[in-house]
Amino acid sequence: MRSNHRWSALVLALLVGLTGVHAAEESGNPALDELRRTIGESEWETWVAAPDHRRFLAELKNPDGWLDELMHSGPLPDDPAKMLSLAAALWKSDASGLRDRYELTTAAAVALTFGQKSWPGEEEAMSRYVYFRDSRRQGLLHPMFDQLETWEKRFVVSAGNNGRWGDKGGWGDDSLVWLRDHVKLPVSAYVGACWQAPYRLHNVFGDSIHGRNYYAPFSDMIHAERVRDVGGVCGSLSHYGATAARANGIPAITMGEPGHCAYAVRVARGEWTPAYSLSWKRGLHTSLWGRTWTQLLLQEKVMTDSEATRRSTEELWEARSHLGGDPKKVADAYRRAIAAQPLAHPTWLEFAKWQLDVAKPSLIEWKQFHDEVLVAFADYPEAAWDVLKVFMPSILPQVPAEERMPFLVAFHDAIADHPGPVMWNIEAALNEQATMLGGDTATQLEFFEQVVAMQLRSERWLAPLVAWGRNRFVKEGEDANAFFNALTAGLASGGEGSESLGKVLRPVILAAAESGNADAFQGLSQLRSSAETEAPDYEPFDGELLSAGGILTVSTTSRWDRPEEHAALLGPGIGFFHTNAEVRPHAIVQLSKLGELSGLVVIENSWGHNANRIMPFKVSVSEDGETWTEVGRLEKHEKVWRLPLDERAARVAYVKIERDDDRKEVFHLHGIHVFGRRLQ
Amino acid sequence: MNRWLSVWIALLLPLLGVERAADFTEALELAKAGGKDIAVLYHGSEWCVPGRPLAERWESDGFEKALGADLILVGIDTKEHPTEAEAELGKRNDRCPVKPRSYPAVMLFDSEGRLVARRDGVSEIKAMGVLETALERAVEVRKQRDMHWAEAEAAEGQRAARLFGEGLDLMNLGLGPKNIYKPVLDKMKAADPDDQSGFAARYEFPGMGLVGQSTKLAGEKKFEEADAEISKWLSKKRLTDDQKQVAWSARFALYQRWPERKEKVPDVLKALQRVDPDSDMGKAAAQYLKMLEQ
Numbered sequence A: 001m002r003s004n005h006r007w008s009a010l011v012l013a014l015l016v017g018l019t020g021v022h023a024a025e026e027s028g029n030p031a032l033d034e035l036r037r038t039i040g041e042s043e044w045e046t047w048v049a050a051p052d053h054r055r056f057l058a059e060l061k062n063p064d065g066w067l068d069e070l071m072h073s074g075p076l077p078d079d080p081a082k083m084l085s086l087a088a089a090l091w092k093s094d095a096s097g098l099r100d101r102y103e104l105t106t107a108a109a110v111a112l113t114f115g116q117k118s119w120p121g122e123e124e125a126m127s128r129y130v131y132f133r134d135s136r137r138q139g140l141l142h143p144m145f146d147q148l149e150t151w152e153k154r155f156v157v158s159a160g161n162n163g164r165w166g167d168k169g170g171w172g173d174d175s176l177v178w179l180r181d182h183v184k185l186p187v188s189a190y191v192g193a194c195w196q197a198p199y200r201l202h203n204v205f206g207d208s209i210h211g212r213n214y215y216a217p218f219s220d221m222i223h224a225e226r227v228r229d230v231g232g233v234c235g236s237l238s239h240y241g242a243t244a245a246r247a248n249g250i251p252a253i254t255m256g257e258p259g260h261c262a263y264a265v266r267v268a269r270g271e272w273t274p275a276y277s278l279s280w281k282r283g284l285h286t287s288l289w290g291r292t293w294t295q296l297l298l299q300e301k302v303m304t305d306s307e308a309t310r311r312s313t314e315e316l317w318e319a320r321s322h323l324g325g326d327p328k329k330v331a332d333a334y335r336r337a338i339a340a341q342p343l344a345h346p347t348w349l350e351f352a353k354w355q356l357d358v359a360k361p362s363l364i365e366w367k368q369f370h371d372e373v374l375v376a377f378a379d380y381p382e383a384a385w386d387v388l389k390v391f392m393p394s395i396l397p398q399v400p401a402e403e404r405m406p407f408l409v410a411f412h413d414a415i416a417d418h419p420g421p422v423m424w425n426i427e428a429a430l431n432e433q434a435t436m437l438g439g440d441t442a443t444q445l446e447f448f449e450q451v452v453a454m455q456l457r458s459e460r461w462l463a464p465l466v467a468w469g470r471n472r473f474v475k476e477g478e479d480a481n482a483f484f485n486a487l488t489a490g491l492a493s494g495g496e497g498s499e500s501l502g503k504v505l506r507p508v509i510l511a512a513a514e515s516g517n518a519d520a521f522q523g524l525s526q527l528r529s530s531a532e533t534e535a536p537d538y539e540p541f542d543g544e545l546l547s548a549g550g551i552l553t554v555s556t557t558s559r560w561d562r563p564e565e566h567a568a569l570l571g572p573g574i575g576f577f578h579t580n581a582e583v584r585p586h587a588i589v590q591l592s593k594l595g596e597l598s599g600l601v602v603i604e605n606s607w608g609h610n611a612n613r614i615m616p617f618k619v620s621v622s623e624d625g626e627t628w629t630e631v632g633r634l635e636k637h638e639k640v641w642r643l644p645l646d647e648r649a650a651r652v653a654y655v656k657i658e659r660d661d662d663r664k665e666v667f668h669l670h671g672i673h674v675f676g677r678r679l680q
Numbered sequence B: 001m002n003r004w005l006s007v008w009i010a011l012l013l014p015l016l017g018v019e020r021a022a023d024f025t026e027a028l029e030l031a032k033a034g035g036k037d038i039a040v041l042y043h044g045s046e047w048c049v050p051g052r053p054l055a056e057r058w059e060s061d062g063f064e065k066a067l068g069a070d071l072i073l074v075g076i077d078t079k080e081h082p083t084e085a086e087a088e089l090g091k092r093n094d095r096c097p098v099k100p101r102s103y104p105a106v107m108l109f110d111s112e113g114r115l116v117a118r119r120d121g122v123s124e125i126k127a128m129g130v131l132e133t134a135l136e137r138a139v140e141v142r143k144q145r146d147m148h149w150a151e152a153e154a155a156e157g158q159r160a161a162r163l164f165g166e167g168l169d170l171m172n173l174g175l176g177p178k179n180i181y182k183p184v185l186d187k188m189k190a191a192d193p194d195d196q197s198g199f200a201a202r203y204e205f206p207g208m209g210l211v212g213q214s215t216k217l218a219g220e221k222k223f224e225e226a227d228a229e230i231s232k233w234l235s236k237k238r239l240t241d242d243q244k245q246v247a248w249s250a251r252f253a254l255y256q257r258w259p260e261r262k263e264k265v266p267d268v269l270k271a272l273q274r275v276d277p278d279s280d281m282g283k284a285a286a287q288y289l290k291m292l293e294q
Helices: A002-019 A030-039 A041-049 A051-060 A066-071 A080-093 A101-114 A122-137 A143-147 A150-157 A173-182 A187-196 A223-230 A234-247 A293-304 A306-321 A327-340 A345-359 A363-376 A381-398 A401-415 A426-437 A441-455 A462-473 A481-492 A501-514 A518-525 A608-612 B002-016 B024-034 B049-059 B061-066 B084-093 B122-127 B131-154 B157-171 B182-191 B199-204 B208-219 B223-234 B241-256 B259-275 B280-293
Strands: A252-257 A260-268 A271-275 A551-554 A586-603 A617-622 A629-634 A640-644 A652-659 A671-678 B018-020 B037-043 B071-077 B105-109 B115-120
Touching: A030 A041, A030 A066, A030 A080, A030 A306, A041 A051, A041 A080, A051 A066, A051 A080, A066 A080, A066 A101, A080 A101, A080 A122, A101 A122, A101 A150, A122 A143, A122 A150, A122 A173, A150 A234, A150 A252, A173 A223, A173 A234, A173 B122, A187 A234, A187 A260, A187 A271, A223 A234, A234 A252, A234 A260, A234 A271, A271 A293, A293 A306, A293 A345, A293 A381, A306 A327, A306 A345, A327 A345, A345 A363, A345 A381, A363 A381, A363 A401, A381 A401, A381 A426, A401 A426, A401 A441, A426 A441, A426 A462, A441 A462, A441 A481, A462 A481, A462 A501, A462 A518, A501 A518, A501 A551, A518 A551, A586 A617, A629 A640, A652 A671, B024 B037, B024 B071, B024 B084, B037 B049, B037 B131, B049 B061, B049 B071, B049 B122, B049 B131, B061 B131, B071 B084, B105 B131, B115 B122, B115 B131, B115 B157, B131 B157, B131 B182, B157 B182, B157 B199, B182 B199, B208 B223, B208 B241, B223 B241, B223 B259, B241 B259, B241 B280, B259 B280
Parallel strands: B018 B071, B037 B071
Antiparallel strands: A252 A260, A260 A271, A551 A586, A586 A640, A586 A652, A586 A671, A617 A629, A617 A652, B037 B105, B105 B115
């Protein structure tokens, strides 16, 4: 027993000599110290006791090598000890190959990816590394791969199922090989690669995609190949497109959307293009931090500013090294970290949590911090709120009652002038704010009114705000007057209070449509008091009414326009839009579901001159809202015009109706009802 | 005399041998004027490394000389970051009606710009052997096709339909991209309205549509109607093996939903498997049988 202790002490002394890392002392290498801290002292000691690991530790400390790639490529995975073991194993298997930085960054990205607890171990990590190494050496990857840093390669080597590992039978290495050899395209074309696989709810045996037998009979085939041949729905198709890009060395991700799965391809540094995407409500399956599209854009901004981010990261480590010690040293280091990289979102979050748990600043200091967050993330309102909501629920009750509402409204004051990079779930933030505020309905309506007054100058946030208010305050069958009063009072602060509600809502509805926010567009349109007008009788086409629940945008509005009826116009009833006098006026319907169209019905109830002035018009369809294909034309007015579209509109998200001559004239319709089979 | 001969040779040469066109639009004009086929190589010099050796071969004088067929050659270099001039060229190449599923890709179009043959990706291109020979084979297919169709135009009834169908069969493209060969099917049907030849059925087979129709009718409890429709298709003498397998799978889908026929499901799978046990569908049927036994 005593002898064992002696041996342990000897081994430890040897290790200290070999590694230069003492269990209780700093090594002088901040990255290594941070890694050790993250792994934990006891696990670290166990780890370095293995001979292979000791050898790797010496390698790890070489400048511009492994340590640099692992520690400066975004946050570490949730099992850093596993990551380090994988790195050691990769190095052991290919030490000479890994002297090439191209391979080193690939290996580091693999270690960071497979260092997640939920990902498999050494054998699979090795296989993934070998795939990319050998494919690259054979010239089988897109040249873009050679330009990628480790953090960017994390979006390549992490190909799998919904951000998790995909084995054989799923999106594993055999599918990567197949896709590399069968789907080689210019980068931008991967955005459409999903459509190489047919959208089929049932396979050739009539089995549903939702059952277990859809792919099971085709067990002899590689998964990617069977998705192309057997088919699939949004999940399989999006994985096909994203994995094809990744198999060729191009960063891509899959992402969840409400009732849908989409993907995105990074077509150039800093430029992610959504693919098969039907909503801005995207939950990323792969991300360095956060799960929203805002965070993806933020990551690009932060990580490409590598020098600032490196300095910031090292200050963050410094802060962590003092945790449990002098709070001033911790706070100063956190402050230096966010000064070096003001967009380092995870650092802000960590700093906010530490202050809440440990430093416990005064209310005035919290207010200062709050204001600093709003300055730092002025262009990323979602990210700003993510930090604020760490401490606001705890802080707000300490704020004098009369100051709570202004505290919350200050957020809206800060973001109103900033459209942000993308739409975000501001409704969820408003719910959280209302909950924090508490109080009765009257208090909450007052809050709503004040936020409306603040957001009047926002082109983007007013529409979802009003839609949120409607959802929160107008209950089925209850009197909506209190809500309307708050809304009109809020809007009145912008000088429009004397108008009727329908009229003041009009610009808000148009803004909701313009920003592609279907929920807000539909919600606001339902505020109109009049009942839905029935459409004239007509024979519908096969499939669903894909236009209902979508968005209508018009080329211009006019004093005869009724934006509150735009949503109704998409069916099943009718509504009305009316443009200004212009050359080639048009209306575009963004369908509620991507679909294969069977036909559409255009309704125009006018007669005489009013009917004839809208003629002739043409109908075009598009998948992306940019490239249009003409599918029909009407020369002479018909009150109800049925246009069959069989096999001419296979994949459509947008329908455009445009007057097709050079007159400067108004354009108006009562109904655009689009039918077809949904493809999502 | 010699001078006149040289002039004639210079004038005739483009009509007889291999020409190069700057883009697909020009190729189509030349093809229409000279009755030649168009051979297209899609590659990406900037980004598609596996396509580079092929592009070099394609652009070489030796390639032109090695080709025995009358052809117009077009190399379409898809650029990711085109200059203004390259973008302009790209627009002229957009007239090519078929885009690759994978690069590099080789395609042959007839003088009317209709697809005759395609190979997408290195593995498919390698599998067809020497490129020059493969292109000549594809041109030969087009010639054989045209001979069939010329003969068909002069024939009547079943014989005409058979010749139209055999012409289509040679290309193995169905009715082609965007149903470009549908007019041939129309002629087939006009010559043989009752489809005595069976070729119209081959080119009108609904494929997955038959499966969809069977499950839809089964949902409406119209089992006999669905079964009769499947039997109708299975009785067609010219269905391909793939088509027969899809018809059997439609019956499988139907019987799975038809309580009185559910016990016959294994027999249907066996029938499907017998059509071609080594095909993907044949293997899938075998696998399904195992699944049913478990």
